[in-house]
Every structure is written in C-alpha cells, then in structure tokens.
Amino acid sequence: MARPSAPERLRRLLAVVPWVVARDGPTLDEVCSRFGLSQAELVADLDLVFLCGVHPFTPDSLIDVEVADGRVWIRYADYLERPLRLTPEEGLALVAAGTAALTVPGSDPEGPLARGLTKLAAVLGVDPTVDFDVELGAAPAGVLETLRDAVSARRQVEIDYYTYGRDQRSRRLVDPHDVFAAEGQWYLRAWCHLAEAHRRFRLDRIGSLTMLARTFEVGTTRATGGRSRTIFEPDPHDPRVVLDLEPKARWVAERYPLESLEELGNGRCRIALAVSERAWLERLLLRLGPAATVVEGADGVAGAAARRVLSVYARRTGEAAH
Amino acid sequence: MSSRLERLFNLTAALLSTSRPLTREELHERVPGYPADDAKGSARRAFERDKEALRDMGIPLAVEEVERDGTLIEAYRIPRDQYALRDPGLEADELAALHLAGAAVRLEGLRGTEALWKLGGVPGEADSGAEAGALAAIPTIPELVPLFVAVSERRTVTFRYRGEGREVEPHRLSFTRGHWYLDGHDRDRRARRQFRLDRLESEVALGPAGAFERPADVRSASTPPWQMGEEALVEATLRIDAHLAGWGVDQLGQETVTAHHPDGSVEVALTVTNREAFRSFVLGFLDHAEVLGPPELRDDLISWLDALAG
Numbered sequence: 001m002a003r004p005s006a007p008e009r010l011r012r013l014l015a016v017v018p019w020v021v022a023r024d025g026p027t028l029d030e031v032c033s034r035f036g037l038s039q040a041e042l043v044a045d046l047d048l049v050f051l052c053g054v055h056p057f058t059p060d061s062l063i064d065v066e067v068a069d070g071r072v073w074i075r076y077a078d079y080l081e082r083p084l085r086l087t088p089e090e091g092l093a094l095v096a097a098g099t100a101a102l103t104v105p106g107s108d109p110e111g112p113l114a115r116g117l118t119k120l121a122a123v124l125g126v127d128p129t130v131d132f133d134v135e136l137g138a139a140p141a142g143v144l145e146t147l148r149d150a151v152s153a154r155r156q157v158e159i160d161y162y163t164y165g166r167d168q169r170s171r172r173l174v175d176p177h178d179v180f181a182a183e184g185q186w187y188l189r190a191w192c193h194l195a196e197a198h199r200r201f202r203l204d205r206i207g208s209l210t211m212l213a214r215t216f217e218v219g220t221t222r223a224t225g226g227r228s229r230t231i232f233e234p235d236p237h238d239p240r241v242v243l244d245l246e247p248k249a250r251w252v253a254e255r256y257p258l259e260s261l262e263e264l265g266n267g268r269c270r271i272a273l274a275v276s277e278r279a280w281l282e283r284l285l286l287r288l289g290p291a292a293t294v295v296e297g298a299d300g301v302a303g304a305a306a307r308r309v310l311s312v313y314a315r316r317t318g319e320a321a322h
Numbered sequence: 323m324s325s326r327l328e329r330l331f332n333l334t335a336a337l338l339s340t341s342r343p344l345t346r347e348e349l350h351e352r353v354p355g356y357p358a359d360d361a362k363g364s365a366r367r368a369f370e371r372d373k374e375a376l377r378d379m380g381i382p383l384a385v386e387e388v389e390r391d392g393t394l395i396e397a398y399r400i401p402r403d404q405y406a407l408r409d410p411g412l413e414a415d416e417l418a419a420l421h422l423a424g425a426a427v428r429l430e431g432l433r434g435t436e437a438l439w440k441l442g443g444v445p446g447e448a449d450s451g452a453e454a455g456a457l458a459a460i461p462t463i464p465e466l467v468p469l470f471v472a473v474s475e476r477r478t479v480t481f482r483y484r485g486e487g488r489e490v491e492p493h494r495l496s497f498t499r500g501h502w503y504l505d506g507h508d509r510d511r512r513a514r515r516q517f518r519l520d521r522l523e524s525e526v527a528l529g530p531a532g533a534f535e536r537p538a539d540v541r542s543a544s545t546p547p548w549q550m551g552e553e554a555l556v557e558a559t560l561r562i563d564a565h566l567a568g569w570g571v572d573q574l575g576q577e578t579v580t581a582h583h584p585d586g587s588v589e590v591a592l593t594v595t596n597r598e599a600f601r602s603f604v605l606g607f608l609d610h611a612e613v614l615g616p617p618e619l620r621d622d623l624i625s626w627l628d629a630l631a632g
Contacts, residue, residue, distance in 0.1 A: 123409075207568050
C-alpha cells in the first residue's frame with residue numbers, strides 16, 4: 001500500500017491524539033486496531049507528536065508522549081482534547097449508511113445501530129426518521145433473511161422465480177453466493193442449476209423459496225468474473241432493435257445501455273439497443289406508444305402485444321354485454 | 323529539516339491554542355519548517371498550500387483582519403468551539419454497529435472512514451461481522467452533500483430544475499427506487515414539490531441557516547409515480563391475474579387489496595393523480611392485468627392499445 005500523504009496522516013493523528021489523551025494509558029495494540037495502524041506506523045506518528053507543540057517549544061510547551069510496557073500516554077495537549085467535528089460529507093455517509101442498514105429486513109429497530117444513529121444524528125442536527133430516508137429495495141418478507149442464511153451456511157435453495165423479461169415462472173435450484181442491493185433493488189447472485197450458469201435474481205420476483213439441507217461447495221461454482229455488480233449486461237449476440245424516439249421518450253436513451261445514438265434534430269434521436277427478451281421489448285413499446293417508431297428489428301412486436309392485452313379487455317366487455 | 327506532517331501538526335496546534343488571530347509572519351515564527359521568505363515567495367506558497375490542506379480536512383479556519391504598522395493584513399485562528407466534535411456519547415456497541423453499517427452499505431464517492439476515527443475508531447467487537455462484505459452500494463451525486471447541510475441547518479436552496487430556477491425549503495432527502503429525491507416547499511409555487519436529484523440542472527446554492535420552520539408532516543418519498551401528478555384524483559380498480567398477483571401485491575402493499583378471487587387473481591384499489599404514469603405501470607403487467615374502472619381509465623387504456631394494435 002502506498003504511504004499515506006501528510007494530510008492523510010494528519011487526519012488520523014487528529015483523531016488518535018484526543019482519544020489517547022482522554023484515556024489513562026491504552027495499549028498500543030488497542031490504538032492500532034481501532035485506527036487501522038500498524039505498530040510501526042503508530043510508533044512513527046507518536047515519535048513525531050513528541051516533537052510537536054506550540055511556540056516557544058520549551059519542554060513545558062511540547063506535547064508529552066510516554067510509551068511504557070506496551071501502553072501510551074499523551075499529556076499537555078489540552079487544545080487537542082476533542083476530535084475534529086465531522087464534515088458534512090462524513091455526516092451524510094454515516095447517517096445514510098446507518099439509515100439504510102436499519103431498513104434491511106431483520107435489523108433491530110431498537111438495537112445499538114438505531115440508538116447510535118439517533119445520537120449521531122442529534123449532533124448533526126438531523127432527525128433520521130423524518131429528514132432522511134434510504135430504501136434499498138423491496139423484498140418479500142422472509143426472503144432476504146432466508147437467502148442470507150443460505151449464503152453463509154452454503155446451503156442450496158429452491159426458488160419459484162418470475163422471469164420478467166420473458167414473462168415466465170419457473171422453479172429453480174440455485175447455489176446462493178451473494179445477496180446485495182443496487183439501484184433500488186435487492187439481488188441474489190447464484191449458480192442456477194436449471195440454466196447451468198451464473199444468474200442474478202431480483203428478490204422481489206422470487207415468489208417462494210425453500211432452503212434445502214443440501215450444501216454446495218463454494219470453489220466449484222462461484223463466479224470467476226470477479227465481484228462485478230453491474231446490473232444490466234447486454235449480450236453482443238442479442239438481437240438488435242433500432243428505434244426513433246420522440247423528445248418525450250428521451251429517457252429511454254438515458255436509462256438503458258445503447259449500441260448507438262444518432263441525433264435527428266428537434267430533440268428526436270435514433271437509438272440501437274440489444275434486446276434479449278421479447279416481453280421486455282413489448283413492455284417498452286406499449287409504454288412508449290406513439291413516442292417511439294420501430295425502424296429495425298421489432299416489426300409487429302408492439303401490435304401483437306397490444307392485441308394480446310386487448311383480448312383481456314374484450315373478454316370482460318363481452319361478458320358485460322350478455 | 324522537519325516533515326510536512328510535523329509542520330501541519332504544529333500549525334494546527336498553534337492556530338488552536340492561540341487566543342488572538344495570528345498573521346502569516348507570526349505563524350512563520352512560531353511554526354518551524356517553512357522555507358525562508360525569498361523573492362519567489364516560497365514561504366507564502368507553502369503557507370497557502372497548508373491552509374488549503376487544513377480546509378480540505380474540514381478544519382474551520384477563521385480569517386480576520388488585523389492592523390500591523392498602519393495597514394490591515396489577514397490573520398488566522400481556529401475557533402475551538404467550531405473545531406471540536408460535540409460528543410454524541412456513543413456506547414461501544416453503538417459505535418460498533420455504526421461501523422458495521424458503514425461496511426455493509428457503501429455510499430459511492432463519499433469518505434466515511436475518518437468519521438469513525440473521530441468517533442473513537444473501530445472497537446474490537448466490530449471485527450466479527452465485518453468480513454461479510456458490502457451488502458449494498460448506493461450511488462451519490464455531488465449536490466447531495468450541500469443538500470444534506472441545507473436540510474440539517476434549515477437553509478433554503480436555489481437550483482435549476484426543468485428549465486426553471488427554483489427556491490426551495492428542503493425538508494427531506496430520500497433514496498428510493500434507485501434515485502435520490504428532495505422533498506420540500508417550493509417558494510415560488512407555494513406548494514410541496516419533489517425533485518429528482520439526478521435531474522438538477524445546476525449546482526445548489528445555499529441560503530442562510532435557520533431560514534424556515536420544519537413542517538410537522540413531511541411527505542414520504544415513497545409516493546408511487548401514478549400519484550406524482552396534479553390531475554383530478556380518481557380511484558382506479560385493477561385486476562391482476564394469478565400469475566403475477568403475488569408480485570403485484572408485494573409492490574403495492576396488502577392494504578391496496580380489495581378482493582381475492584377463487585382463480586387466484588386479486589383486485590387492488592389505487593389512487594391516481596397521474597394518468598400517464600398509471601397507464602405505464604399497468605402496461606408493465608402485459609396481459610396479466612386489467613383496469614376494471616373507472617370507465618375513463620379503462621377506455622383510455624383501450625384506446626391507447628387500439629392505436630398500437632393497428
């Protein structure tokens with residue numbers, strides 16, 4: 001690891017010194033583990049503090065550092081008795097992470113995190129229950145907890161899954177590797193025995209699940225592609241669809257990865273995107289309606305989908321006529 | 323020759339311990355390690371760099387003008403009351419829980435490690451769960467930090483949104499469905515509004531602190547898109563077939579369900595003030611959902627589909 005810069009080391013020192021000042025000789029080991037320092041780094045920092053102080057740098061104006069029997073005392077640094085206040089960025093990071101972690105199903109709304117967050121937020125002047133809210137995503141009751149248990153116990157799980165892109169339900173046996181939230185949704189990353197491949201599953205599309213007694217080996221099926229958490233990964237072999245978008249459909253170009261984008265003037269544009277699932281394309285075209293024109297690759301898709309949905313309405317309108 | 327770290331540490335100590343503001347020359351006398359004041363201004367440049375480093379860390383550096391030999395020059399100090407962290411009084415288990423939360427939920431692009439150092443570092447009991455790794459990554463945008471300041475200090479904010487300048491009393495920041503939102507009172511429109519923060523068209527400028535009272539009822543950010551409009555309110559009834567009933571109810575909440583049918587389908591009642599967003603939501607179900615009423619919404623969907631059916 002690169003040696004931290006002087007300002008980086010100063011940030012840490014200005015936290016370490018007040019912490020030691022407030023205590024009667026903590027052990028060097030404890031200081032190291034709390035502040036992520038090696039013994040050598042800590043000793044180098046303490047040696048430096050020992051030379052510091054205020055003008056005129058006579059013995060009584062220097063900070064006193066004493067190291068004995070693996071413990072450390074710092075004295076004559078009363079101007080450093082408190083740590084530096086939190087920056088807004090640090091306050092935001094802590095409050096947001098704490099608020100988000102509290103929304104994870106299974107967390108204790110009156111536990112140490114909730115108590116700590118309330119105390120911290122009071123110092124920052126915010127009320128985490130009113131001013132601030134972080135939702136990681138919806139997950140059916142119990143699904144997240146069960147999957148996290150299965151991941152840590154390395155037990156296989158059978159899920160009833162709704163594949164949104166193909167509008168299909170299926171039962172699948174999976175080896176669960178990882179559960180995480182991204183972009184407002186919870187996901188499971190797993191080896192799927194039905195697909196015989198690594199798959200990502202959205203937790204809100206898992207209808208039911210059963211944790212099996214059978215365990216799996218991690219090394220054999222874990223993804224080799226690193227811990228990438230990219231949610232949308234188009235396959236270059238997927239069919240290509242070219243659409244002309246009216247200005248009000250511009251959000252499509254911003255939301256999905258495109259193969260190409262060509263401005264047509266007056267806010268209109270022509271986009272090409274890879275589409276692997278027909279139901280996904282049907283939804284997109286039905287929603288866009290006249291704001292999108294198919295140029296290539298999706299002839300008749302919208303019309304057929306519209307007629308299929310209309311048949312649902314025709315049934316009931318027909319019943320009503322009897 | 324002393325190191326830059328030593329110089330920065332002594333500079334901080336000098337500025338914190340002084341009872342009166344100190345000029346640059348006075349600081350050069352009191353803090354060892356500055357180069358000699360030569361024609362190229364080396365000492366001045368080194369001092370400017372150090373001031374910048376302290377400000378970057380969030381150290382409040384007060385600048386005042388003092389008179390020396392008949393001219394006004396800048397002098398500096400760090401007010402201790404502004405410097406010091408108010409002690410939140412965290413117990414060891416609470417600090418450990420905050421550490422775990424920070425490890426589990428990562429805010430992309432925000433620094434959080436130093437914050438824990440300031441609060442007392444990572445207590446030993448936090449180690450056990452930390453290897454579980456990040457559970458969630460939340461994207462952030464630069465405007466989030468000033469908006470957080472504005473919400474906590476009740477400062478009004480101004481920014482451009484949808485091509486217009488806005489002046490807003492910010493009430494609440496929220497992250498939902500993958501995006502950050504600000505709820506607040508739009509002063510020009512005299513109404514509550516919600517802003518999606520990735521659609522801000524300018525930087526955020528902050529007004530003075532304590533500029534407004536927090537309202538007692540801050541609107542939740544979980545407002546569904548079909549309620550984010552100002553059209554005449556209608557109550558829509560939607561039937562979702564057995565294939566997607568469970569998923570639909572998970573999304574909408576049990577409280578919306580008005581009927582369960584023997585074939586496994588459900589009926590839900592939804593309040594709609596944005597018809598376009600409602601249509602878009604319903605079409606997401608493809609042929610697994612049907613708008614039962616009111617006739618206005620049902621007919622709207624049918625004519626939309628008729629136009630596409632060709």
